């Protein structure tokens with residue numbers, strides 16, 4: 001007990017010393033209103049301080065990443081379309097979102113709808129996706145069915161006058177994406193793709209750093225999202241009829257984040273490998289953006305990758321800490337451009353550096369440390385609620401689209417993905 005009490009006092013002591021940036025300035029910083037701490041060096045106490053400083057945010061309450069729209073949200077009742085794994089994660093996240101409550105589960109079968117509703121204490125269940133009408137008890141539908149079903153389910157909701165948040169990929173083709181956007185615009189209904197990473201505090205911080213010029217002129221970017229799975233035609237990821245494929249399941253994250261940072265690419269090149277079920281299982285993509293930024297994206301259903309995002313510029317690089325879909329910090333590494341002629345390689349220091357012992361020490365140092373400065377942007381809850389709060393903020397502001405994830409942007413991402421699929425063709 002005494003040990004627990006002193007550990008608690010220690011954490012409180014560090015938390016008390018911490019000045020949260022949101023309290024240090026009167027106004028929250030645009031785009032970032034989340035726990036932030038710079039970790040200097042590798043010092044354990046600084047890391048402990050950073051974690052304790054996030055306080056309730058780290059434990060799962062309270063903090064959220066405000067966008068430029070401010071903090072007001074409207075109260076919303078949500079309908080959950082589909083009872084798969086992502087719906088469960090989403091509903092777990094929903095309870096951390098201001099003003100949002102799950103009110104209805106929509107499923108192909110009443111049984112699985114009821115099981116899901118019971119697990120999360122959701123009061124209403126509807127059997128069949130066609131059963132939804134204007135009178136159904138919800139304000140916003142979260143569409144988490146396979147990509148091939150997104151357009152049908154989203155348009156049914158839109159025509160019933162309901163707002164929609166549609167899982168990534170927005171649709172299974174650009175033609176379907178346009179149909180959804182046209183329907184939403186014609187009905188004057190709010191519609192957004194659930195590209196949740198765009199609302200994650202670390203992603204917002206990375207974009208701010210890039211825009212502020214923290215890495216100088218941006219010239220390069222790399223993103224990857226690759227996991228290894230047993231090929232299985234019963235799994236949506238491997239089923240072309242249901243909109244599977246590495247791009248739709250995983251590659252859409254780096255592609256969408258690069259669109260968010262640099263706009264739509266001007267050129268797209270790609271190689272890939274198509275599996276026995278007919279979906280692309282691997283893709284290596286090159287993109288060129290206006291202004292000359294060049295980027296590479298790797299995605300795979302069959303191989304593990306580095307699963308990060310890194311932006312490189314003339315004066316350094318900034319990368320996610322943590323996985324590309326749910327990062328919890330950024331690592332900023334600065335570097336002054338090197339000049340030819342400064343180092344002849346003949347000076348005493350230069351010659352000494354090339355000896356075995358200094359090289360061993362530098363490897364040891366490299367093993368114990370990683371270069372760059374880390375800012376932790378720990379997310380609250382499981383991170384899915386940030387996008388939900390964005391929906392609430394947009395509805396409060398009377399917007400039909402989120403400025404952070406516009407319909408045109410979802411269409412442009414689908415265009416890029418269709419082009420990549422075209423380039424890959426049936427490469428095996």
Ligand SMILES: NC(=O)c1ccc[n+]([C@@H]2O[C@H](COP(=O)([O-])OP(=O)(O)OC[C@H]3O[C@@H](n4cnc5c(N)ncnc54)[C@H](OP(=O)(O)O)[C@@H]3O)[C@@H](O)[C@H]2O)c1
Pocket residue numbers: 081082083084085086087106107108109112113143144145146147149167168169194196235236242248249
């Ligand atoms: N944001 C994220 O982190 C994340 C993670 C994973 C997936 N996703 C996205 O979420 C969506 C759903 O993915 P998932 O992996 O959960 O898909 P899934 O397991 O194949 O399907 C999800 C649910 O959709 C319903 N459904 C409706 N029509 C269906 C059909 N023709 N075939 C199969 N199921 C059908 C089923 O629920 P009922 O039986 O109740 O009708 C099923 O449980 C996809 O767009 C995917 O890309 C997002």
